[in-house]
Amino acid sequence: MRDLIVTENITLDGVIDASEGWFSVADDREADQSDLVGALREQSAAADAVLFGRVTFEDMRGYWPHRTGDPSGVSDYLGKVAKYVVSGTLRDPQWENSTVLSGDLSEEIRALKARPGRDIVTTGSITLVHGLMAAGLVDEYRLFVYPVVLGHGARLFTDDAATHELRMVEARPFRNGVVLLRYRTT
Known part of the structure; x- marks a missing residue:
């Protein structure tokens, strides 16, 4: 059974909405990003599928295929990896290696997790x-x-989120002040 990994950029107070541009710490061209980029590459190597909602999928599709000179490797990775988009309205994903999942969410994801392969990441x-x-x-x-x-x-x-007990498996600080926290569900 494949693992479903939720990966999010998040503020100290739990916000995951980046519409106000709070990623500026990581985008600082003066800061050494090599350790953070290394962690992103580790994550990419462990996953062979990415899962998106329709809005994020369309944002990603409009940005990453056109990005050149990407030092993080995200553009190359997204060009190759299997991409799944959950949508009841999208019919043609218009991005190579993309599949639309339009059925019951739980059934679709359980079936995807049951297929052979590595991690499935959603962000x-x-x-x-x-x-x-x-x-x-x-x-x-x-x-x-x-x-x-x-x-x-x-x-x-x-x-209104249900109570979840989580088990920490990693805490890794990066030179730019970002910290990766990994938690497994119990």
Whole structure:
């Protein structure tokens, strides 16, 4: 059985909505990003599928295939990896190696997890992630915690979220102030 990994960039106060541009710490061209980039490459090597909600998928499709000179390797990775988009309205994904999942969320994801392969990673996709959490389909959370407090915005764990006990498996700080926290579901 494959693991479903939720990977999110998150602020200290739990916000995962990046619409206000709070990634500036990681985007600082003066900061040494090699350790953070290394962690992203490790994650990519462990996963052979990426799962998106429709809005995040369309954002990614509009950005990554056109990015050149990407030192993180994300553009190359997304060009090769199997991509799945959960949508009841999208018919043609218009991105190589992409499949639309339009059936029942729990059934579609359980079937995907049952296929042979490595990890399945989902990132962004706030509505989808909340649905995966509610259905008990998440095996691990990988949270890249940014040293920023916003005080408002969409959160990973909402007030109506079910109680989850998690087991920490890693805490890794990076030179730019970001910290990776990995938690397994119990």
